[in-house]
Amino acid sequence: xxxxxxxxxxxxxxxxxxxxxxxxxxxxxxxxxxxxxxxxxxxxxxxxxxxxxxxxxxxxxxxxxxxxxxxxxxxxxxxxxxxxxxxxxxxxxxxxxxxxxxxxxxxxxxxxxxxxxxxxxxxxxxxxxxxxxxxxxxxxxxxxxxxxxxxxxxxxxxxxxxxxxxxxxxxxxxxxxxxxxxxxxxxxxxxxxxxxxxxxxxxxxxxxxxxxxxxxxxxxxxxxxxxxxxxxxxxxxxxxxxxxxxxxxxxxxxxxxxxxxxxxxxxxxxxxxxxxxxxxxxxxxxxxxxxxxxxxxxxxxxxxxxxxxxxxxxxxxxxxxxxxxxxxxxxxxxxxxxxxxxxxxxxxxxxxxxxxxxxxxxxxxxxxxxxxxxxxxxxxxxxxxxxxxxxxxxxxxxxxxxxxxxxxxxxxxxxxxxxxxxxxxxxxxxxxxxxxxxxxxxxxxxxxxxxxxxxxxxxxxxxxxxxxxxxxxxxxxxxxxxxxxxxxxxxxxxxxxxxxxxxxxxxxxxxxxxxxxxxxxxxxxxxxxxxxxxxxxxxxxxxxxxxxxxxxxxxxxxxxxxxxxxxxxxxxxxxxxxxxxxxxxxxxxxxxxxxxxxxxxxxxxxxxxxxxxxxxxxxxxxxxxxxxxxxxxxxxxxxxxxxxxxxxxxxxxxxxxxxxxxxxxxxxxxxxxxxxxxxxxxxxxxxxxxxxxxxxxxxxxxxxxxxxxxxxxxxxxxxxxxxxxxxxxxxxxxxxx
Ligand code: ADP
Ligand code: G6P
Numbered sequence: 257x258x259x260x261x262x263x264x265x266x267x268x269x270x271x272x273x274x275x276x277x278x279x280x281x282x283x284x285x286x287x288x289x290x291x292x293x294x295x296x297x298x299x300x301x302x303x304x305x306x307x308x309x310x311x312x313x314x315x316x317x318x319x320x321x322x323x324x325x326x327x328x329x330x331x332x333x334x335x336x337x338x339x340x341x342x343x344x345x346x347x348x349x350x351x352x353x354x355x356x357x358x359x360x361x362x363x364x365x366x367x368x369x370x371x372x373x374x375x376x377x378x379x380x381x382x383x384x385x386x387x388x389x390x391x392x393x394x395x396x397x398x399x400x401x402x403x404x405x406x407x408x409x410x411x412x413x414x415x416x417x418x419x420x421x422x423x424x425x426x427x428x429x430x431x432x433x434x435x436x437x438x439x440x441x442x443x444x445x446x447x448x449x450x451x452x453x454x455x456x457x458x459x460x461x462x463x464x465x466x467x468x469x470x471x472x473x474x475x476x477x478x479x480x481x482x483x484x485x486x487x488x489x490x491x492x493x494x495x496x497x498x499x500x501x502x503x504x505x506x507x508x509x510x511x512x513x514x515x516x517x518x519x520x521x522x523x524x525x526x527x528x529x530x531x532x533x534x535x536x537x538x539x540x541x542x543x544x545x546x547x548x549x550x551x552x553x554x555x556x557x558x559x560x561x562x563x564x565x566x567x568x569x570x571x572x573x574x575x576x577x578x579x580x581x582x583x584x585x586x587x588x589x590x591x592x593x594x595x596x597x598x599x600x601x602x603x604x605x606x607x608x609x610x611x612x613x614x615x616x617x618x619x620x621x622x623x624x625x626x627x628x629x630x631x632x633x634x635x636x637x638x639x640x641x642x643x644x645x646x647x648x649x650x651x652x653x654x655x656x657x658x659x660x661x662x663x664x665x666x667x668x669x670x671x672x673x674x675x676x677x678x679x680x681x682x683x684x685x686x687x688x689x690x691x692x693x694x695x696x697x698x699x700x701x702x703x704x705x706x707x708x709x710x711x712x713x714x715x716x717x718x719x720x721x722x723x724x725x726x727x728x729x730x731x732x733x734x735x736x737x738x739x740x741x742x743x744x745x746x747x748x749x750x751x752x753x754x755x756x757x758x759x760x761x762x763x764x765x766x767x768x769x770x771x772x773x774x775x776x777x778x779x780x781x782x783x784x785x786x787x788x789x790x791x792x793x794x795x796x797x798x799x800x801x802x803x804x805x806x807x808x809x810x811x812x813x814x815x816x817x818x819x820x821x822x823x824x825x826x827x828x829x830x831x832x833x834x835x836x837x838x839x840x841x842x843x844x845x846x847x848x849x850x851x852x853x854x855x856x857x858x859x860x861x862x863x864x865x866x867x868x869x870x871x872x873x874x875x876x877x878x879x880x881x882x883x884x885x886x887x888x889x890x891x892x893x894x895x896x897x898x899x900x901x902x903x904x905x906x907x908x909x910x911x912x913x914x915x916x917x918x919x920x921x922x923x924x925x926x927x928x929x930x931x932x933x934x935x936x937x938x939x940x941x942x943x944x945x946x947x948x949x950x951x952x953x954x955x956x957x958x959x960x961x962x963x964x965x966x967x968x969x970x971x972x973x974x975x976x977x978x979x980x981x982x983x984x985x986x987x988x989x990x991x992x993x
Pocket of ligand 2: 266284285286287288399423577
């Protein structure tokens with residue numbers, strides 16, 4: 257039976273060795289804690305790092321670690337200390353993590369770390385291949401493994417691969433500073449589906465793909481040479497029931513069975529019943545805004561001194577990535593801040609901050625969530641922030657107030673919390689006051705709505721939605737309908753070409769016979785192409801028709817000496833072999849004087865665009881414009897033009913990075929139809945790359961062989977990847993006879 261292979265840097269279990277014995281604890285962090293429930297319920301294996309380097313594992317414990325991990329359906333991948341240094345403490349956490357969280361001043365670019373990152377990603381990919389069986393689904397997670405999807409794809413081209421990024425994806429302006437940005441994007445695009453927590457991260461990613469790789473992006477799909485990658489947002493949820501149920505049970509525990517922490521919290525509550533506990537929980541990370549939070553709390557006590565002695569900040573910081581210098585500095589800063597503020601405000605019976613720097617067992621986490629009436633979470637940047645969701649899930653009587661940074665992904669779904677800007681101390685201090693004073697009814701009203709949403713969109717739903725969307729990507733690929741021209745299909749086409757008595761080939765020019773150049777007049781046919789077309793057109797009983805949107809002058813000059821029929825301006829003009837140009841359609845061009853100035857204003861406003869004037873049409877080219885701006889302006893111009901030309905017998909054609917205004921009713925399909933009326937052809941072939949060729953594909957008779965260049969939605973029956981393949985196919989035709 258097929259399974260899901262989950263791949264993340266860290267496994268949900270963390271293995272330590274004390275006195276030659278294994279100690280297993282759950283891993284901390286949103287990815288591991290969240291995904292654990294999905295893993296537990298489904299048929300999956302999870303590949304990742306145990307937390308120990310090869311050097312740290314005594315030989316006699318190696319097998320035991322593997323067996324222990326297997327008990328939880330986990331497979332460990334082992335790394336040397338040097339690999340971990342470059343990959344984990346290096347590129348992952350000194351380059352990508354700060355960059356993706358907009359801490360550009362902390363980013364380091366060390367090429368040896370990048371090399372290690374590639375090496376370790378390859379090791380992970382190889383491990384997946386080792387456990388992969390046909391039909392399995394692969395789900396790769398997070399920023400440590402950005403190259404893995406493509407590394408797997410290279411070895412298993414047909415595998416179903418999903419990728420989820422648990423941290424923010426920064427805006428293009430920030431991402432572009434990365435020296436290896438193309439490799440990173442291509443690595444991710446190895447997946448069939450790429451997921452982010454929020455729409456903003458998705459948008460930033462697509463923008464980088466468009467601008468850096470210059471790949472076509474349509475809505476949320478990226479078109480590659482031979483497949484389409486879907487990008488979407490899936491906000492991660494929590495195991496709601498687990499938190500809710502544990503909290504409910506927690507309220508029923510008898511006093512003598514309570515944890516030591518809970519007893520201490522109860523003691524505090526009994527001693528000062530009207531005092532308030534404000535909770536703060538995170539990994540000790542500079543992105544979490546812990547220092548700001550403490551300073552904002554200090555400011556609160558200064559601004560509202562009546563609360564001195566009545567409000568306490570309970571701060572739990574979990575040690576994290578302590579080999580990275582920025583984390584060591586942060587630890588020092590927090591220690592000093594807590595010390596200074598406690599020194600400044602403490603009374604004999606009260607200290608303002610209780611500070612824990614350690615990981616805590618799950619029951620203690622629940623003690624804290626259920627005992628604190630306010631949670632203050634103020635990350636400067638945070639992909640999601642599951643603590644915010646967990647806090648709400650444990651408030652089983654619906655009381656409690658969540659103060660949450662607008663910079664956390666979770667804030668997009670948690671509008672009923674008090675949303676603050678983590679850099680605005682005034683706002684944080686006032687939010688604390690508002691939380692303290694908030695009537696119970698209001699707390700209940702807000703939390704009821706929050707809980708309803710979190711319950712519905714829990715972690716299993718998140719994972720299931722992702723997996724369903726992943727399955728769909730495979731179903732959707734063939735929705736192109738067009739079939740790739742494989743060797744076998746090519747043979748069949750060649751045979752019918754050979755056996756036919758009367759053949760006709762309709763060939764589009766730009767994007768089909770030649771690639772795109774920045775300026776249309778640079779895309780002249782090369783000698784090799786002229787020679788190729790000559791050979792094909794000389795085959796007996798074979799008519800070659802070049803059918804293009806180009807103006808007749810250019811086409812006529814370029815193809816002057818060849819025995820081919822030319823159709824220009826999408827069908828306005830026709831030049832039969834060896835004859836003069838003839839008007840093929842009744843058209844007029846007196847509309848141009850009104851439309852030209854409008855298009856010219858778009859040229860002025862959009863650098864890199866220009867107007868091409870043909871006899872009976874105007875074309876606005878935006879290939880050289882900034883890709884995003886180009887798309888936006890094309891859309892704008894298209895709308896403006898459609899209004900302007902309505903009722904004038906004109907239409908706007910949206911080609912490949914070009915908008916063309918021309919007479920309605922003139923199109924390649926109609927033009928080809930006229931040619932076909934003249935004779936009975938038993939081999940009809942048409943090939944083209946853009947939207948204007950779709951008319952051709954639609955109009956031709958059923959038995960025609962229609963071929964699209966590139967992977968795009970089309971009415972054609974077949975597709976080939978690029979212009980090289982087109983030429984190759986024509987070369988085969990020329991060799992049949
Ligand atoms: P991040 O993924 O950046 O660490 P999240 O808030 O998304 O931040 O996830 C943190 C996860 O770690 C939560 O699921 C939380 O329950 C868990 N966690 C936080 N602190 C502790 C702790 N002291 N002990 C155990 N688990 C913790
Ligand atoms: C965040 C990241 C995870 C990571 C976790 C803990 O949640 O998105 O990928 O596992 O932090 O960090 P660590 O470096 O200890 O794995």
